[in-house]
Every structure is written in structure tokens, then in C-alpha cells.
Amino acid sequence: MGEELKLFRTWSSRYALRVVHALKIKDLEYETIFEDIKNKSTSLLEYNSIHKKVPVLVHNGKPICESLVILEYIDEIWKQSPLLPQDPYEKAMARFWAKFGDDKKRSRGSYCSSSREPQVLRRAANGKKFFGGETIGYLDIAFGWVANLISILEEIADLKLVDAEIFPLLSAWMNNFSDHPVINECWPPRDKMVEKFKAMREPYVEKVA
Amino acid sequence: MGEELKLFRTWSSRYALRVVHALKIKDLEYETIFEDIKNKSTSLLEYNSIHKKVPVLVHNGKPICESLVILEYIDEIWKQSPLLPQDPYEKAMARFWAKFGDDKKRSRGSYCSSSREPQVLRRAANGKKFFGGETIGYLDIAFGWVANLISILEEIADLKLVDAEIFPLLSAWMNNFSDHPVINECWPPRDKMVEKFKAMREPYVEKVA
Incomplete structure (x- = not known):
């Protein structure tokens, strides 16, 4: 090219x-x-x-x-494997939720602040394999890091944060996304990520002990 | 339709x-x-x-x-009178600056925090009549309220906030945008706006007096 x-x-x-x-x-x-x-x-x-x-x-x-x-x-x-939905309304929805996720993070809100399935996932995923349907798209990519982060935090804390029975949609989407071969090979080295988040947790753990 | x-x-x-x-x-x-x-x-x-x-x-x-x-x-x-630039790179720039403006506002930063011409205007306008060129587009609309707000604050404070000699680009753009017949007729009623911002200023003015 x-x-x-x-x-x-x-x-x-x-x-x-x-x-x-x-x-x-x-x-x-x-x-x-x-x-x-x-x-x-x-x-x-x-x-x-x-x-x-x-x-x-x-x-x-x-x-x-x-x-x-x-x-x-x-x-x-690059038009191959489109990320955004083609339909203008669906596209607007994808942009809305991606912005919502980033604004939420900025305001220190939590995706899982209530016991209910996070709104963004309930509404946006709506039971599909990925947000956009059968293939990974813009919104999956926008939220993708959450899947990785949760699984790392689960390893560090040695507990299940996203239980498939309590959060069926979130859990299913996390697995679909993380395990997708194209996505899977791009995650940062897991051992380094675990090390990084353990180090971030250290000061708090010491305080409690 | x-x-x-x-x-x-x-x-x-x-x-x-x-x-x-x-x-x-x-x-x-x-x-x-x-x-x-x-x-x-x-x-x-x-x-x-x-x-x-x-x-x-x-x-x-x-x-x-x-x-x-x-x-x-x-x-x-609606494809008539396009708002976003057609060129993907120009489009990305417009989106970047619009987001910058909204994030800046959220973080309580100021558009005019330095004595220099605000970065967003220097870079984005680049001496053109409007951000996108000869016609009003997405970025003009995104920042449009600034033009209205500044002129109202100038009326209330009875001083020139955007001096054409110090801020030539900002001043020119503000006039081009505000005075455009299509834009001009959509501003909120000026007397109500002046009243609103005067009321917002009141508690501070009293404290100083």
C-alpha cells in the first residue's frame, strides 16, 4: 500500500x-x-x-x-470489517454508550455500582454475542479493557467479581470478547498486568493490615 | 416527508x-x-x-x-449543507477539538486562561472564516455558544473581553458566526440571557461590595 x-x-x-x-x-x-x-x-x-x-x-x-x-x-x-454499525441510529447509540463509558470513568463512577447488571451492558448488548451483533465492533472495543481488567482483578483478589448468575450479560460478553482469537492475542502480558495492579493495591492493603 | x-x-x-x-x-x-x-x-x-x-x-x-x-x-x-468535513482527517480534527472543548469545560478550565489566543482557535480556525472554511460546520456549531456567552458577559461587565487586537482570530470568528443570518435568529432572547447571567453574578458581587 x-x-x-x-x-x-x-x-x-x-x-x-x-x-x-x-x-x-x-x-x-x-x-x-x-x-x-x-x-x-x-x-x-x-x-x-x-x-x-x-x-x-x-x-x-x-x-x-x-x-x-x-x-x-x-x-x-479502511472499510474492511466495519467497526461502527451502518445504520445511523445504531451508530448514534454506539457513540452515546462509548461516551457514557468514558465520562463515567472520568467522574469516578463505577460500572458495577449497583447490584443490578450495569445499565450500559443490559441496554447495549441486549443478549447479542457482541454489542454490534455477531462480530466485534466499535463499542466492544471501547469497553474491551473492562473485560481484561476485571479478570485481572479477580485473579489478584482471588474472588469472582462478575458472577455469571448475577451478571449473565456482562459475564457472557466478557468471555466472548476476551476469548476471541483476534482480541486475545493483543492483551498486554498478563503477568506484568497482575504485578502492576498488585503494586497499586499495596498501600491500601498495608493500611488495613 | x-x-x-x-x-x-x-x-x-x-x-x-x-x-x-x-x-x-x-x-x-x-x-x-x-x-x-x-x-x-x-x-x-x-x-x-x-x-x-x-x-x-x-x-x-x-x-x-x-x-x-x-x-x-x-x-x-440529512445530507444537505454538510456539517462535518468530508475528508476523514479533517473530520477527525473536528471531532478532536469538539471533544477538547467539552472536556475543558467539564474540568473547569478556561478557553481564555492565558493571554495568548486560545489554542483551539489558533489551530482550528487557522485564519479561515469558519472552522471548516467558507461555511458554518460542526466545529463552529460546537463552539458557537461561546460567541454568544462572551458577548453577553461583555455587556454585563461593560468591558471588552475579546479585544480584536489581542485575539484577532477569536474576535473575527465570533463576529462571523454570531452575525450569520441563520445563526443570528436562533440565539436565546438576549434580555433574558443578560438577566440570567446578572442573577448568577449577584452573590459574588455582593460579597465583594
Whole structure:
């Protein structure tokens, strides 16, 4: 294709992971630049001078920032394996829920704050294999990191956070997504993730002990 | 067309104003439902059960929430007078800046926090009449309320906040946008807006006096 495609990411960034998954689903080749968040490269700081954060996708020299904006861009440029629904209303719903998820995170709310199945999943998944139907799409990718995070937290805490009987939809979707061969091979190294979250938990555990 | 289009708004909501402007630019007929935020209608609470906020656009019985999501939807359904740029990269830039503006607002940052011309305007407008070029588009509509708000605050404070010599781009864009006949006739009643913001300022002014 003669196209140049570079992804600036860190090994664990959940937002970068969205782009990794999208590029994988589209079967695109690209160069990965792993950033150290304590010592960011000059290129990253230039490409994303506003937020100075990963992910940044650079396509033929032009940088695109913000993971959800990048997903839309990828979907528009490379038409194979569409990520967003084709129907404008379904597309609006996918955008609404993805924004809801990111806003929720920012306001420190929890996806599982009530004993009921999280609203976003009940409403958006609606019993389908993936949010968009039979294939992985935009909203699955937007929420994908949750599946990985929950399973890591379950390992660390040695308890089941998402019980299939209490959260049937969430549990089913997590498994469908995480185990999908294309998705599965892109997760960050599990042992490093476990180590990272154990370290984050340490100060709190010590306080309690 | 036999299509049913309803907009739930309040008289002053800046987010609803985005939709008002978009519908006007597209020259679409619709029914307006003015909500009282202290006593929201059952319809609004049902249509936007997640956020319980305006704007909500209801198209043939289906509700769409979140102003930027609504703009994308409108642009996709009604192709006349396109709002988003056609070029995927330009489109990504428009989405990036619109998100930046809304995130900035949420984090209580200021558009004019430095003495320099706000970054978003310097970069996005780049000397053009509107963000997208010669016609009003998505990003103009996303930031449009700023133009109205600044001019109202200037009237209340009786001073020039956006001096054309210090902020040439912002000042030019504000005038181009506010004075555009299609935009101009959609602003909320100016006397009511002045009254509203004067009332919001009152407690602070009293404290200082």
C-alpha cells in the first residue's frame, strides 16, 4: 500500500489497547512505538501537544489523537470489517454508550455500582454475542479493557467479581470478547498486568493490615 | 416527508442550541418542546433516562441524546449543507477539538486562561472564516455558544473581553458566526440571557461590595 502507519502506545494503556484491537480487526500492518510515560519521546509530545498522551496514530505523517476519534478514523479509511454499525441510529447509540463509558470513568463512577447488571451492558448488548451483533465492533472495543481488567482483578483478589448468575450479560460478553482469537492475542502480558495492579493495591492493603 | 422530528430543549441550554443551529442550517422543520429544568416532563425523563438532560432529538419516535452525537446523526441522515468535513482527517480534527472543548469545560478550565489566543482557535480556525472554511460546520456549531456567552458577559461587565487586537482570530470568528443570518435568529432572547447571567453574578458581587 505504501502507507505509513505508526502507533504510539504504552504497554498497558487501555485507550491505546482500543486502537491495537481496531488495527488488528482491520488486519492492518503498522509500526509500534512503546512510550515510557515517565520519559515521553519528543515525537509523542509533538504529535499530541495538547494532551501529551498515548494513543497517537500517525497515518502518512499526520497524527490523530483521542482513542474514540482514532477508531472512527480507522473505520472510515479502511472499510474492511466495519467497526461502527451502518445504520445511523445504531451508530448514534454506539457513540452515546462509548461516551457514557468514558465520562463515567472520568467522574469516578463505577460500572458495577449497583447490584443490578450495569445499565450500559443490559441496554447495549441486549443478549447479542457482541454489542454490534455477531462480530466485534466499535463499542466492544471501547469497553474491551473492562473485560481484561476485571479478570485481572479477580485473579489478584482471588474472588469472582462478575458472577455469571448475577451478571449473565456482562459475564457472557466478557468471555466472548476476551476469548476471541483476534482480541486475545493483543492483551498486554498478563503477568506484568497482575504485578502492576498488585503494586497499586499495596498501600491500601498495608493500611488495613 | 412524513417524518416526525421533535427537539426537547430549554430556552437557554447551550448544548440544545447546537442542535437548534444544526437543524436550522439543514433547513429542517421540527417541533420544539421547551422543558423546565426544575420540573422535567415525563417524556424527557423517558427519552433520556440515563442523563435526564436536554437536548434530546426524537426522530420518528427514536430518541438521540448528547449534543455532539445528535450533530453527527443529523449530518448523516440529512445530507444537505454538510456539517462535518468530508475528508476523514479533517473530520477527525473536528471531532478532536469538539471533544477538547467539552472536556475543558467539564474540568473547569478556561478557553481564555492565558493571554495568548486560545489554542483551539489558533489551530482550528487557522485564519479561515469558519472552522471548516467558507461555511458554518460542526466545529463552529460546537463552539458557537461561546460567541454568544462572551458577548453577553461583555455587556454585563461593560468591558471588552475579546479585544480584536489581542485575539484577532477569536474576535473575527465570533463576529462571523454570531452575525450569520441563520445563526443570528436562533440565539436565546438576549434580555433574558443578560438577566440570567446578572442573577448568577449577584452573590459574588455582593460579597465583594
